[in-house]
Every structure is written in C-alpha cells, then in structure tokens.
Amino acid sequence: MIDINAPVTDPGVKNALDKRGNARESLLPILLEVVKENSFLTDTAMKEIAGALDISSAEVFGVASFYEFLPIGYNGKNTIRVCKNISCYIEGKDEIIKAIEDFLKIKAGETTRDGKFTFKTANCLGWCHKGPAMLINDTPHTDLTPEKAIALISEYT
Amino acid sequence: MARSPFPKKISDSHKRVDLIFSELPTEKTLQKIIKMTPDRIIRDITDSGLRGRGGAGFPTGRKWTYAREAEGDEKYIICNADEGEPGTFKDREILDRRSGKVFLGMAIAAKAVGANRGFIYLRGEYSYMAKDLLGEIDEFNKLLTSKSVDFKIELRLGAGAYVCGEETALIESMEGHRGEARNKPPFPATVGFRGKPTVVNNVETLVYATMIISIGPKKFEELGTKYSHGAKVFCISGDAGLKGMFELELGMKTDEFVNIFGDGATKAVQVGGASGQCVPRKKFKDTILGFEGVPTGGSMMLFNSSRSMYNVLKNYLEFFTEESCGQCTPCRVGCQQLLRGIEAVKTGRLPNTYLDDLIRVAKTMRITAKCGLGQSVANPFISIVDNFREEMMHF
Ligand SMILES: Cc1cc2nc3c(=O)[nH]c(=O)nc-3n(C[C@H](O)[C@H](O)[C@H](O)COP(=O)(O)O)c2cc1C
Ligand code: SF4
Numbered sequence: 001m002i003d004i005n006a007p008v009t010d011p012g013v014k015n016a017l018d019k020r021g022n023a024r025e026s027l028l029p030i031l032l033e034v035v036k037e038n039s040f041l042t043d044t045a046m047k048e049i050a051g052a053l054d055i056s057s058a059e060v061f062g063v064a065s066f067y068e069f070l071p072i073g074y075n076g077k078n079t080i081r082v083c084k085n086i087s088c089y090i091e092g093k094d095e096i097i098k099a100i101e102d103f104l105k106i107k108a109g110e111t112t113r114d115g116k117f118t119f120k121t122a123n124c125l126g127w128c129h130k131g132p133a134m135l136i137n138d139t140p141h142t143d144l145t146p147e148k149a150i151a152l153i154s155e156y157t
Numbered sequence: 158m159a160r161s162p163f164p165k166k167i168s169d170s171h172k173r174v175d176l177i178f179s180e181l182p183t184e185k186t187l188q189k190i191i192k193m194t195p196d197r198i199i200r201d202i203t204d205s206g207l208r209g210r211g212g213a214g215f216p217t218g219r220k221w222t223y224a225r226e227a228e229g230d231e232k233y234i235i236c237n238a239d240e241g242e243p244g245t246f247k248d249r250e251i252l253d254r255r256s257g258k259v260f261l262g263m264a265i266a267a268k269a270v271g272a273n274r275g276f277i278y279l280r281g282e283y284s285y286m287a288k289d290l291l292g293e294i295d296e297f298n299k300l301l302t303s304k305s306v307d308f309k310i311e312l313r314l315g316a317g318a319y320v321c322g323e324e325t326a327l328i329e330s331m332e333g334h335r336g337e338a339r340n341k342p343p344f345p346a347t348v349g350f351r352g353k354p355t356v357v358n359n360v361e362t363l364v365y366a367t368m369i370i371s372i373g374p375k376k377f378e379e380l381g382t383k384y385s386h387g388a389k390v391f392c393i394s395g396d397a398g399l400k401g402m403f404e405l406e407l408g409m410k411t412d413e414f415v416n417i418f419g420d421g422a423t424k425a426v427q428v429g430g431a432s433g434q435c436v437p438r439k440k441f442k443d444t445i446l447g448f449e450g451v452p453t454g455g456s457m458m459l460f461n462s463s464r465s466m467y468n469v470l471k472n473y474l475e476f477f478t479e480e481s482c483g484q485c486t487p488c489r490v491g492c493q494q495l496l497r498g499i500e501a502v503k504t505g506r507l508p509n510t511y512l513d514d515l516i517r518v519a520k521t522m523r524i525t526a527k528c529g530l531g532q533s534v535a536n537p538f539i540s541i542v543d544n545f546r547e548e549m550m551h552f
Contacts, residue, residue, distance in 0.1 A: 027333035032281075032316060066335040066482075068317030069281045085243040085431075086472045087394040087458055123319060123476055124243040125282050128394035128458075129401045138285040 006051055012037035013048045022052045027063055031070050040075035068122070076111040076118035078156045082134040082149075084121040091131030097121065099146035103153065116157060174380060174388035174404045176368045177361065183257040184300060186371055190265055191304060193370070195225065198269040202366055205374035206386030211237055211322075211359030212429065212454035213529070217366065220356060223346035224270040227354035232272035234263045235331070235350065235357045238279045239315055239322035242430035243476060244456030247390040247402055248360040249283055255364065256290060260297045260310060262363025265370055266356050267308045275310040276350075278327050281317045319480040323528050324357040326482065337484045338528030361390055361455070382408035385447030389455065393418050395427075396461035407448075412441035415459070422461040425544070430456035431473040432533035435466075437544040465552040466545035467503060471496070473537045481530060488531025491522040495538060502549055509550055512542055 008014045016033035020026045027049070034045055041064055043057075050057035064070045071079075082088075082097055097108060104112050104119055111118040127133035130142035134149065141152050190198075203218025224232060236259060240248040252259060263275040277294070279287065294310050301308050313331055315321050321330045325339035328350050349355025358366075365387060369377050377387045385407035393400050398420040415423045426436045428444075428451045436444045436451060444450050460469060474496040483489045498515045501507040519535035526532045542549060 025331070025333045028316060028330065029314070032314060063333065063335055066318065066337075067281075067315075070316055084472075085476060086427075086469055087244055089468075089472060090395050090460075090464070122282075122317075123480065124241060124245075126240055126246040126249050126280075128244050128246055128392065128456075131394070135282065140282075140285060 006048070008048045008052065010034075010038070010042070010045045010048055013045050013052075017049075017052050022054075024053055024055060027053060027055075027060065028067075031060075031064055031067075035070055035075075039077055040071040040073060042073070046072075071118070074111065076115050078117050078137055080117060080119045080134060080136050080153060081122035081125070082108075082120075083123070083125045083127070083132065085124045085128075087124075087128035088131035088133055093132040095146050096132045096134065096144050096149050099149055100153065103150050117153070172406055174406055176372075176377075176388060177251060177258075177364050177390055177404050178255060179368075181255075181258055181261075181367065181371060183261060183297070186261050186367065187264065187300065187304060187306075190261065190268060190370060191306065193268070195269045195271065198265055198370065199225065201369055201374045202269070205365075205369045205377040207362065207365055207369060207377065208385075208448060209359055210361035210365065210389055210454065212242065212432070212452075214448055214452050217358065217362055220346055220358075221266060221269045223344070224272075224354045224356045227347040229354040231274065231351070231353045232270055233350045233353060233355040234266045234270070234272045234275040235324075235327065235345075235355060236263055236275065236277040236363055237322060237324065237327060237357055237359050238277055238283070239319075239327060240280055240283075240360075241319035241322045241480075242432065242454055242456050243473075244392055244394055244427070244430045244458045245454060246392050247455045249286070250402055251360050251364060251390070252277075252279075252283075252290065253286060256293045257297065258364045258367045259360055260294070261367040262358070262365075263310060264301070264306065264308055265366050266358065266363065270354070270356055272356070273307045273309065275308060276313050276331065277310065278313050278315060278321075278331060280315045280321075284314055287312060287314060318482075319476075320482045320528070320530050323530060326528065327357065328355065335482070337482050338530075340527065359454075380406050382445070382447055382449065384408075384449040385445075385452075389453075391453070391457050392455045393457050393459070395458040396420050396423065396464065397459045407446065409446050410442065411436050411444040411446060411451075414446060414457070415441055418457070419459055420461055422463070423459050424462045424464070425460045425466065425469075427456070427458040427460070427469070427537065429453040429536070430458070431476050432530070432536055434536050435469075435540040435544060440544075466541050466548045467499065467552060470537060470541045470549075471499060474499070474534075477530065477534050482528075485525075485527040485531060487522045487525040488527070488534070491518055491526070491531065492534060494518055495534065499542075499549060505550075509546070512546065512549060516542060
C-alpha cells in the first residue's frame with residue numbers, strides 16, 4: 001500500500017521533488033535527479049516517488065527499468081561506460097575494456113568492492129570519429145589509449 | 158595506410174557546402190521570421206524541397222502543413238536530439254557550436270504551425286552539454302519575450318535508450334513513460350505530445366529550415382539532385398582515411414565518396430548506421446547517396462578488406478537485441494533469432510541455407526514490427542548477408 005501522505009525520508013528523493021515538482025510528466029527528470037544524488041534507485045526511493053506522484057510503485061519501477069541510465073538496486077559511485085559499437089571496435093575498444101577490467105579487477109557489468117566504480121559497455125556514445133570513447137559519469141573522453149583510460153579513471157579513485 | 162588530403166572541390170558535380178555551421182545573427186534572423194506569415198514560411202520550406210535529416214526523410218513542408226491544419230488548443234515543436242544511431246555524431250556538434258540556429262528553426266516551425274511551446278529532447282549520453290545549453294535556451298527565451306513572441310523552449314533529457322529517438326517513443330518518454338513506440342497513424346503531427354498536434358524534427362532539419370528562411374528556398378533547392386535537394390552533414394567513421402563531419406551536397410555516387418574518404422582498401426560502406434544499408438564495392442559505381450539511392454541520417458561507416466562483415470553484422474544485431482523495447486513479438490524475438498541464427502551458421506551447427514530462412518524472418522519483421530527499429534533490422538541484415546554470404550561462414 002502506498003500512503004501518499006507519508007513523509008519522504010530519502011533526502012535524494014526530497015531534493016528531486018523540490019526541484020522537479022510532482023507532476024506525472026516529471027517522473028523521468030525526478031528519477032534522473034535521484035540517480036545523480038544517490039547513484040541508484042532503491043525500493044524505498046521508488047515507493048516514495050510513487051506516493052508523491054500518486055501512481056503505483058510498479059509504474060515507477062516499470063519506467064526506471066526501461067532506461068539504461070536509471071540503475072536499480074545497486075550501482076557504484078562513478079559509472080564508466082565504454083562504447084562497444086563497430087566504429088569504436090575498429091579503433092580498438094577491446095584493449096580499452098581489457099585494460100579497465102585489469103585495473104579495476106572487475107568484469108564489464110560489475111561494480112568494484114569499494115563501491116567506487118561500476119564498469120559497463122555501452123552503445124554508441126556519439127564520438128565515432130574519435131574512438132575509442134567512454135563516458136565517466138557525464139563526461140565524455142575520446143581518442144583513448146589503454147594508458148589514457150586508466151589515467152582518467154585514476155582521477156576518480 | 159593512404160591518407161587522402163581533402164580536396165577543395167570534391168568532384169565536378171557535388172561540392173562541399175557551408176550552411177549548417179556558418180554564422181548567423183540570431184536577433185536579425187528572428188526579426189525576419191517575425192515579419193513572415195505562416196503561409197509564407199510553409200511555402201518557402203516546401204519549395205526548398207527539404208526532407209527530414211533524422212533518417213526517415215519525410216518532406217518537412219508537408220509535416221508542418223499537417224500540424225498547421227490539425228485541430229488543437231496547444232501545439233508543440235520537438236527538436237529530436239536523441240542521436241542514437243551508431244555512427245552519427247553531428248547533432249551534438251551542431252548543438253554545441255550553433256545552438257542559436259537550432260532555436261531559430263524551432264521558432265520558425267512554431268510560427269508556421271501555431272505552436273507556443275518547444276522542447277529539445279537531448280539524449281542522456283550528451284547530458285554534459287545540458288548546463289551550457291540551458292543558459293543558451295534561457296537567453297533565447299528572453300530574446301523571444303523581448304520581441305513579444307509567444308514561444309518558449311525547454312530542455313528534456315533522455316536516459317539511455319536508442320528507441321527513444323523514434324518520434325512516438327520520444328513522446329512517450331517525454332510524458333514520463335517507458336519509451337515504447339505508439340501505433341502510427343495517428344502521426345504526431347495530429348496526435349502527439351499530450352495528445353496535441355506536435356512537430357518532431359531532427360536538429361539538422363531545423364537548422365536547414367533556418368538557413369532556407371535566411372538565404373531563400375531557391376539557393377537550397379538548387380543544391381543536390383532532382384530527388385534530393387540541398388546538402389547534409391555526413392559523419393564519417395570506421396576504416397576511413399578522413400574521419401569527421403563534412404557537409405556535402407546530396408546525390409554523390411558512393412565511389413566518389415569512397416575515393417575521398419576511404420583508406421584505399423574500402424570493401425563496403427554502411428550507409429545510415431546500424432539500421433541502414435550496406436553498399437559493397439561492386440555497387441559503389443551505381444549507388445547514389447540520396448533519397449533516390451541509399452539515404453542516410455548522416456552515419457557513414459567504412460570497412461576495409463581486413464574486416465569480417467560477419468563481425469559487423471553481429472555487432473549490429475547485438476545492438477538491436479539490446480535496444481529493442483520488447484513491446485512487439487516480431488522485433489523482440491526476431492532480433493534474437495537473427496543473432497543466434499548467424500552464430501549457428503558461423504559455427505557450422507546449421508547449414509548455410511539457414512541464412513535464407515533468416516532472410517525470410519528479416520522480411521517478416523520489416524512488415525510486422527510495430528516501429529522503425531524492428532522494421533529496419535532487415536536493411537543491414539539482408540544487404541550484408543546477400544553481399545557477403547561467404548563471410549557469414551568463413552571470415
Ligand atoms: C529506432 C529509431 C531511432 C530514431 N532515432 C532518431 C534520432 O536519434 N534522431 C532523429 O532525429 N530521428 C530519429 N529517428 C527518426 C524519428 O522517428 C523521426 O522520423 C525524426 O525525428 C523526424 O525528424 P525529421 O523529419 O526532421 O528527420 C529514429 C527512428 C527510429 C525508428
Ligand atoms: S519494433 Fe522493436 S522497438 Fe519497435 S515497438 Fe516493436 S519491439 Fe519495440
């Protein structure tokens with residue numbers, strides 16, 4: 001049962017609702033805001049958003065689970081996304097992925113033990129002429145070499 | 158590898174153009190728009206022969222006419238900056254360098270159809286641009302207010318879903334739902350955002366609209382060919398001697414293109430991204446890059462003889478399998494079956510005649526999938542399997 005009058009306890013949710021309001025149409029901006037604050041969405045956060053928007057929590061989950069940038073359950077503080085499409089493949093994305101996996105000691109799709117990094121491969125990031133490319137959180141990095149990629153990631157450790 | 162220097166003149170018939178990234182005074186152009194009637198705008202855009210640059214190539218003047226004639230107390234203009242097609246990176250660059258011309262294009266569309274709200278749907282992967290863009294939008298909105306123009310632009314961010322570039326999925330996403338495409342018809346021009354008439358246009362299309370109003374429809378119409386007027390920004394990647402963005406007249410032959418941008422060993426060009434067509438070397442001579450031949454939303458990926466076209470196709474199918482919204486069976490199941498099918502043929506688990514069965518699946522998807530994503534999987538699939546059948550088994 002969702003109590004629409006229940007107080008919002010998650011500070012990330014509170015901040016998102018303050019910023020984005022509680023119109024049904026604002027669901028996506030709200031979810032993005034929460035992820036920016038909290039790195040991922042918890043059941044509590046989704047339930048509280050559902051309450052504030054007066055919709056079912058299943059609906060919130062349904063929307064969140066559709067989008068790549070709305071991780072549910074758990075995600076590292078920083079997200080690394082390396083493009084795996086064909087142009088970046090030609091530019092050598094496999095070496096970049098291997099170097100990052102070795103450096104962070106995790107496989108693509110996993111999160112480091114200390115929760116600092118989630119490493120993923122991604123579809124086209126829009127830098128095909130300057131591949132290999134990756135995003136660290138919002139920031140794009142291009143013309144990567146394995147050394148350059150590791151140096152960039154090290155800045156976040 | 159041979160690197161060809163970029164010639165001043167690309168060929169005798171088709172040249173480099175500088176419309177998209179040229180400078181244009183915002184306020185002066187806005188004043189010109191304010192003085193124009195909606196009829197005049199639509200006539201100019203129609204006369205220019207402009208067709209959508211987002212991939213589907215729908216005549217822009219006609220789209221605006223539908224939206225103009227549609228009943229609605231509110232109408233909307235949406236600038237599609239979702240740019241998810243692999244191999245495309247022009248819309249980011251345009252918004253980065255010439256956002257004012259995009260906003261002007263939206264204002265032109267708004268005046269033409271009678272809209273007073275506009276939205277830019279920017280893909281999540283480009284959210285690093287949001288801060289600057291918001292400032293520029295704010296400034297433009299202030300300019301509109303100072304000229305008493307009843308139009309306002311807002312920014313909306315996507316969250317990492319290729320299908321949200323499809324106009325009805327984009328609208329669903331903007332309404333806060335899963336990005337699942339709607340049935341068409343009705344088209345957004347009559348029933349769109351919040352159920353109201355909505356024009357969805359690509360970033361580049363809007364900038365051309367601005368330039369057509371600025372230089373007049375005739376100068377634009379004269380560029381290109383009888384069926385493909387004007388120019389477009391080509392995004393070149395892969396095994397290319399020359400990579401990046403180049404604005405070229407439409408209608409160039411693929412062999413001319415390869416001579417300029419290839420690395421000397423080009424064996425195929427994928428025109429239009431993962432959802433586009435593969436043109437093999439033997440067809441370079443007769444394939445026109447334009448609406449009368451093979452159209453592109455901008456993506457041009459070159460492959461040389463060292464590449465396995467099996468790997469290329471597999472990469473595309475993995476992309477579609479991940480990005481299918483899963484709403485309709487032909488696409489959800491079809492993408493997976495095509496991917497597993499070529500893997501089975503490659504490893505010899507199934508005979509190569511199975512490729513013909515897969516082509517039938519792809520053709521069925523073209524007819525039965527609900528949106529353009531599932532419908533267009535057949536483009537790369539059939540063009541690559543037909544032209545590189547050997548490589549599906551051996552390379
Ligand atoms: C799967 C899919 C993805 C699409 N992605 C984009 C996109 O990223 N940008 C875009 O402008 N159009 C995209 N389109 C085309 C849009 O549906 C629509 O036709 C276009 O935005 C209309 O604008 P235009 O007429 O100016 O080209 C996509 C279509 C499909 C089927
Ligand atoms: S064709 Fe694919 S992406 Fe489009 S509605 Fe069907 S499942 Fe979704």
